[in-house]
Amino acid sequence: MESSESTASFLEDAKQHNQWWDGETGSPSDLTEVTELEPRSDVVNCLKQLDREHDGETDGLVYPIYGPTGIGKTTLLLQIVAALLREDTVAFDPSHRDLELVGSIDPRQVLYIPLEDSLYHLEPSEDAMAALGNVVDYFYTHIAPRTGRKFILLDDVGALRLEGEEKQQLLDLIDDDTSLVVTGIVESEVNMEEVTGSDEVQVKWARPMLPMKFIDTVQHGVYNKSVFEDVDSDLESIVETHRTTSFDEDNSLISDVRNNLSDATALPDAIEALEDLHYNVLSEADRDGLHEAARRYLQKGGLFQRVPDYSVNNELVHSHFLLYLYKELAQYESIKNPENLHRLASLAASRAGQELKYTDISERLGVDRRTVDTYLSLLDEGLSVSESHDYSLQRYRRTRLYLRNPRHVVLLSQRQEHFGFESYEPTGRLNHDFEYKLARTVGFDHAKRLAYQVEDDFEGEDPQVEYCETEAGTVDYVLRNDELVLPFVLSYHPHTDASTSIATAFDPSVGKHPQEDGEDLIDLEYQAPFRFIVTDSLPKDLVKSESLVIERDGWKLCYLPYWLFLLIC
Numbered sequence: 001m002e003s004s005e006s007t008a009s010f011l012e013d014a015k016q017h018n019q020w021w022d023g024e025t026g027s028p029s030d031l032t033e034v035t036e037l038e039p040r041s042d043v044v045n046c047l048k049q050l051d052r053e054h055d056g057e058t059d060g061l062v063y064p065i066y067g068p069t070g071i072g073k074t075t076l077l078l079q080i081v082a083a084l085l086r087e088d089t090v091a092f093d094p095s096h097r098d099l100e101l102v103g104s105i106d107p108r109q110v111l112y113i114p115l116e117d118s119l120y121h122l123e124p125s126e127d128a129m130a131a132l133g134n135v136v137d138y139f140y141t142h143i144a145p146r147t148g149r150k151f152i153l154l155d156d157v158g159a160l161r162l163e164g165e166e167k168q169q170l171l172d173l174i175d176d177d178t179s180l181v182v183t184g185i186v187e188s189e190v191n192m193e194e195v196t197g198s199d200e201v202q203v204k205w206a207r208p209m210l211p212m213k214f215i216d217t218v219q220h221g222v223y224n225k226s227v228f229e230d231v232d233s234d235l236e237s238i239v240e241t242h243r244t245t246s247f248d249e250d251n252s253l254i255s256d257v258r259n260n261l262s263d264a265t266a267l268p269d270a271i272e273a274l275e276d277l278h279y280n281v282l283s284e285a286d287r288d289g290l291h292e293a294a295r296r297y298l299q300k301g302g303l304f305q306r307v308p309d310y311s312v313n314n315e316l317v318h319s320h321f322l323l324y325l326y327k328e329l330a331q332y333e334s335i336k337n338p339e340n341l342h343r344l345a346s347l348a349a350s351r352a353g354q355e356l357k358y359t360d361i362s363e364r365l366g367v368d369r370r371t372v373d374t375y376l377s378l379l380d381e382g383l384s385v386s387e388s389h390d391y392s393l394q395r396y397r398r399t400r401l402y403l404r405n406p407r408h409v410v411l412l413s414q415r416q417e418h419f420g421f422e423s424y425e426p427t428g429r430l431n432h433d434f435e436y437k438l439a440r441t442v443g444f445d446h447a448k449r450l451a452y453q454v455e456d457d458f459e460g461e462d463p464q465v466e467y468c469e470t471e472a473g474t475v476d477y478v479l480r481n482d483e484l485v486l487p488f489v490l491s492y493h494p495h496t497d498a499s500t501s502i503a504t505a506f507d508p509s510v511g512k513h514p515q516e517d518g519e520d521l522i523d524l525e526y527q528a529p530f531r532f533i534v535t536d537s538l539p540k541d542l543v544k545s546e547s548l549v550i551e552r553d554g555w556k557l558c559y560l561p562y563w564l565f566l567l568i569c
Contacts, residue, residue: 006123006127006131007131007134010118010120010131010132010134010135011134011135011138013118013119014111014113014118014135014138014139017112017113017114017117017118018110018111018112020081020085020089020090020107020110021107021108021143023089023107031078031081031082031085031090031092032090034075034078034079034082035079035082035090035091035092037075037079038220038221039079039083039094040072040076040212040216041213041216042065042072042076042207042209043076043079043080043083043094044094045207046063046065046076046080046181046207047080047083047094047099047101047102048099049061049063049204050063050080050084050101050151050179050181051099051100051101051102053149053179053202054100054101054149059176059200059201059202060171060174060175060176060177060178060179060180060200060201060202061178061179061180061201061202061204062171062174062180062182062192062201062202062203062204063179063180063181063182063204063207064181064182064183064184064190064191064192064203064204064205064206064207065181065182065183065184065190065206065207065208065209066183066184066185066186066187066189066190066206066207066208066209066383067183067185067208067209067210067383068185068320068321068324068328068382068383068384068405069185069320069321069323069324069328070316070317070320070321070323070324071209071210071211071383072209073155073156073183073209074114074155074183076183076209077112077153077155077181077183078112079092079094080153080181081110081112081151081153083102083103084101084102084103084104084105084110084151085103085105085107085110086103086104086105086106086107087103089107105151106145106148108143108144108145109144109145109148109149109150109151110150110151110153111135111136111139111143111144111150111151111152111153112153112155113132113135113152113153113154113155114155114156115132115154115155115156115157115158115159115160116155116156116158116159117155117156120132120159120160121159121160121161125160125161125162125163125166126166128159128160128161129160129162129166129169129170132154132160132170132173133169133173136152136173136174139152140175148177149177149178149179150175150177150178150179151178151179151181152173152174152178152179152180152181153180153181153182154180154181154182154183155183156183156184157170157182157183157184157189157190158184158185158189158328158332162189164195164196167192167195168195168196170182170192171192171195171200171201171203174201176201183209185324185328185329185332185382186329186332186378186381186382187206187208187381188381189332190206191205191206193205208383208462209383210383210404210405210445210449211301211302211303211404211405211406211407211445212302212303213302213446213449213566213569214293214294214297214302214442214446214563214566214567214569215239215243215254215566215567215568215569217293217297217300217302218235218236218239218290218293218567219236219239219240219243220236221236222296222300223289223292223293223296224236227289227292227293227296235286235289235290238281238282238286239254239567242254242255242277242281243255253273253274253276253277253281254273254277254567254568256269256270256273257270257273257274257277257568258270258450258453258568259453260273261450261453261454261479261486262453262454262455262481262484263484264483264484264527264529267484267529267530271530271548271549271556271558274548274558274560274564274568275546275547275548275549277564278548278561278564279546287561287563290561290563290564290567291536291561291562291563293563294562294563294566295426295435296425296426297442297566298406298435298438298439298442299421299423299424299425299426300407300424301405301406301407301408301409301410302405302406302407302442303317303407310422310423310424310425311422313424314410314411314422317407317408317411318411321345321384321405321408321411322342324382324384325338325341325342325345325384326338326339326341326342328382329341329378329379329382329384332378332382333374333378335375335378337367340365340367340375341375341378341379341384343364343365344361344365344375344376344379344385344401345379345384345385345403345408345412346412346413347361347364347401348385348401348402348403348412349403349408349409349411349412349413350412350413350414350417351401352401352402352403352409352437352438352440352441353388353400353401353402353437353440353441353444353476354400355395355398355399355400356398356399356400356401357397357398358372358397358398358399359397361399376399376401380462383404384403384404384405384408385401385402385403385404386401386402386404386444386448386465387399387400387401387402388400388401388402388444388464388465388466388467388477389464389466389467390466390467390468390469391466391467391468391475391478391480391510391511392468392469392510392511392512393512393513393514394469394510395469400467402440402441402444402445403441404445404448405445406438406441406442406445409437409438409441410422410438413434417434418431418434419431419434420434421434421435421438432493432494433494435492435493436492436493436494436495439490439492439536439562440476440490440492442566443476443477443488443490443534443562443565443566444465444476444477446565446566446569447465447477447479447488447569448462448463448465449569450479450568450569451463451464451465451479454479454480454481454484454486455481463479465477465478465479466478466480468487468506468510470502470505470506470507471505472498472501472502472504472505473489473498473499473501473502473505474489474502475487475488475489475502475503475506476488476489476490476534477490478511480511480526482522482524483524483525483526483527484526484527484528485508485511485526485527485528486528486530486532487503487506487508487528487531487532488532488533488534488560488565489502489503489506489531489532489533489534490534491533491534491535491536492534492535492536492562493536493537496535496537499533499535500533500557503531503532503533503557504531504552504557506528506531508526508527508528509525509526511524511526528555529555529556530549530555530556530557530558531552531555531556531557531558532557532558532559532560532565533557533558533559533560534560534561534562534565535559535560535561535562536561536562538559538561539559542559548560
């Protein structure tokens with residue numbers, strides 16, 4: 001294509017995707033459609049960051065987001081657009097009207113470009129960047145007002161195939177009064193922190209976008225009709241109040257728990273907040289409803305149904321996942337045999353949380369250990385399959401694999417195994433073994449999120465969730481920082497017998513961890529003043545005494561209802 005024709009084509013395409021420039025509410029972006037969907041916490045978190053920088057004297061802002069195909073990144077960006085635009089352009093209330101910029105931005109201050117849909121991927125990388133530069137320049141000079149902050153949202157930035165130099169060019173496109181939100185499939189695709197010139201703008205760490213957490217589904221009222229219709233309580237309001245940091249410490253108990261998990265001296269405050277939330281804030285009916293809601297969450301997998309027919313919805317989720325594995329991830333790392341990514345994901349589904357030898361995985365795939373490591377690293381970066389390693393390094397030739405989306409456990413396992421979980425609603429069929437497998441997978445995913453709170457020097461790196469074998473059995477999730485260890489034993493029917501013995505047998509001193517840039521071990525003295533049992537049935541004596549804690553010799557054993565563990569993650 002001639003460059004002039006190419007420029008005109010991309011400019012015309014940008015106008016089609018930004019019809020709000022002309023004051024129209026409908027557009028190919030379907031803003032009216034996304035406003036009918038409840039915004040996830042990812043939307044609110046992004047809006048909070050944009051609002052924080054809106055009126056301050058700041059440099060340009062870069063807010064990267066990444067996640068797998070079909071997870072909702074495009075919907076997120078369109079909801080951000082809808083939230084920003086003035087109310088006379090599109091009506092959208094993300095439940096955070098306390099943010100000054102929500103519903104206040106001139107439509108001509110917002111540029112949205114879906115890079116994949118706009119065919120930037122058909123151009124060589126250099127030409128694609130040049131075309132994008134022309135569009136952004138046109139936006140600055142012919143569309144946006146001279147004053148006021150601008151907002152540029154780029155979807156599927158992988159279409160530009162950015163390397164270091166192109167990433168620098170992308171940062172050079174924005175001025176000091178612009179907020180840039182970009183999405184991609186993996187962290188390294190959108191991470192701008194190490195790019196030359198990144199110190200001249202505010203580059204935030206890349207936010208992963210995962211399936212909706214249990215607490216979000218409760219707060220959004222997903223289970224109101226099916227679980228809470230007979231409960232005289234406003235669970236949505238309770239969750240919103242207690243998950244948000246407040247000046248009134250009594251009104252932010254979930255936040256109090258999360259904020260006191262990284263320091264041994266503060267742990268008693270976290271436990272006190274847990275007990276207060278469980279026994280004083282939530283009624284018995286609330287607790288029963290949340291118990292059932294957690295089981296419904298395992299059935300749904302943290303997803304809203306896109307279509308009423310569950311079989312069609314399953315096919316959509318399955319197709320999105322396979323497209324992601326075979327096309328997006330495989331292309332990103334130039335994987336010659338993308339079917340091996342599929343096979344590893346299926347292995348994680350069928351052996352959810354079970355210990356696997358790397359030699360067995362290599363033999364199954366017919367590749368060497370180094371290639372297996374490459375596959376697993378890519379799947380982890382792509383938020384598809386994550387590993388759990390041994391806390392003591394005594395079983396370093398073994399791993400445990402977890403799918404990050406529990407719905408994929410259903411879709412990639414055999415029917416005789418997941419029978420009864422095909423639909424998104426309880427069927428009445430008892431399948432306790434598969435429910436346990438889902439509970440273990442969901443527990444790991446939520447533990448990964450909770451690990452960010454335990455990691456006291458968190459700087460954007462993905463914290464690990466490990467496991468530990470004891471003489472009595474497995475500690476399923478081990479969270480830690482340089483001093484404190486939080487061990488969690490999953491006691492979920494039908495695997496409930498040895499949980500107390502496992503917690504008792506856990507020895508924090510067996511922890512061994514190499515230095516970040518070498519093989520030498522870090523000299524740390526780990527302490528675990530509390531051991532946790534995550535259970536689907538709280539002991540009756542604890543309920544009677546309105547406590548969650550049992551005193552032991554030198555440490556304490558804390559029981560957490562499964563739903564409460566999910567709620568604080």
